[in-house]
Amino acid sequence: MATLGNPQNTIDILKKYQFRFAKKFGQNFLIDTHVLDKIVHAAEISKEDCVVEIGPGIGTLTQYLCESAGQVFAVEIDDNLIPILEDTLSAYDNVKIIHDDILKVDLNALVEEQCGGKPVKVVANLPYYITTPILMGLFEKHVPLESVTVMVQKEVAERMKAAPGTKDYGALSLAVQYYAETYLAANVPPNCFMPRPNVGSAVIRLKLHRENPVRVRNEHLMFDLIRASFNQRRKTLVNGLYNAGGFGLGKEELSALITGLGFPETVRGEMLSLEAFARLADAVSEAQNSSGFLP
Ligand code: SAM
Numbered sequence: 001m002a003t004l005g006n007p008q009n010t011i012d013i014l015k016k017y018q019f020r021f022a023k024k025f026g027q028n029f030l031i032d033t034h035v036l037d038k039i040v041h042a043a044e045i046s047k048e049d050c051v052v053e054i055g056p057g058i059g060t061l062t063q064y065l066c067e068s069a070g071q072v073f074a075v076e077i078d079d080n081l082i083p084i085l086e087d088t089l090s091a092y093d094n095v096k097i098i099h100d101d102i103l104k105v106d107l108n109a110l111v112e113e114q115c116g117g118k119p120v121k122v123v124a125n126l127p128y129y130i131t132t133p134i135l136m137g138l139f140e141k142h143v144p145l146e147s148v149t150v151m152v153q154k155e156v157a158e159r160m161k162a163a164p165g166t167k168d169y170g171a172l173s174l175a176v177q178y179y180a181e182t183y184l185a186a187n188v189p190p191n192c193f194m195p196r197p198n199v200g201s202a203v204i205r206l207k208l209h210r211e212n213p214v215r216v217r218n219e220h221l222m223f224d225l226i227r228a229s230f231n232q233r234r235k236t237l238v239n240g241l242y243n244a245g246g247f248g249l250g251k252e253e254l255s256a257l258i259t260g261l262g263f264p265e266t267v268r269g270e271m272l273s274l275e276a277f278a279r280l281a282d283a284v285s286e287a288q289n290s291s292g293f294l295p
Helices: 007-016 033-042 060-068 079-088 107-115 128-140 154-160 171-179 219-231 237-243 251-260 274-290
Strands: 050-054 071-076 095-099 120-125 145-153 180-188 201-208
Touching: 007 079, 033 060, 033 120, 033 145, 033 180, 033 201, 050 060, 050 107, 060 071, 060 079, 060 095, 060 120, 071 079, 071 107, 079 095, 128 145, 128 154, 128 171, 145 154, 145 180, 154 171, 154 180, 154 201, 171 180, 171 201, 171 219, 171 274, 219 237, 219 274, 237 251, 251 274
Parallel strands: 050 071, 050 120, 071 095, 120 145
Antiparallel strands: 145 201, 180 201
């Protein structure tokens, strides 16, 4: 089978199967061998690895993964791509295609079944319309992960690695940084894809922390506080939390907790680090307990 990284081979396959791109599935196929090499290199794949690919498309990146990894399993939603994948991956016996929706499939069960529960490396050129639900699903469902190396919209990569006080900093930065260390592997222009997307792209590698970087008594409460703070970005932290229902506390109590952590009363959520949100969550949790509040 001809390698698909070459654009002419991609065109030939698309013609052979009279494939029509489905916009609703965020289909932008890679046609640049340098970018494909960079993704595989950034993911640090070896024959020891079990790799999960999300959205293999016609199998371009999958061919590269099959060459480098021990085992690959790839989850694709589009019915029309399944016969194409059977064709383009026919030379490999270390790949399995799972015809399913990545947001619905039980990945924990799949990893157990396909990789004996060993932590996997996720590698993908993601469908951009569901980047956040895919990544948060991987983290929150505690899929055993070693790393996640993904092509995403450039602005999303910038949000993932943003620091407190910057314009890109938000709930996504805090969530990603709670679970993983971020590393920007490459910026990728639209002409590396077919069809060309309207936005710039970037490859980001998320290496899972061995231990959470902060200690917090109630992880869920911390993420609820984070979401409430950034839902109303222009508001002060006190007002953001109070307007979100107050977490069982009055405005004065919230204000006292925030100043008690050393922040001015007028601070906005965007100034708080992950560590500061963890301390805030512990303080809110303690105040809730002493007032007998049941969440
Ligand atoms: N990996 C291929 C490449 O790099 O050329 C294709 C990447 S394309 C940006 C995204 C792929 O994800 C498409 O094949 C699309 O059909 C698939 N996809 C979209 N939504 C999906 C979902 N919910 N579950 C699984 N695959 C999905």
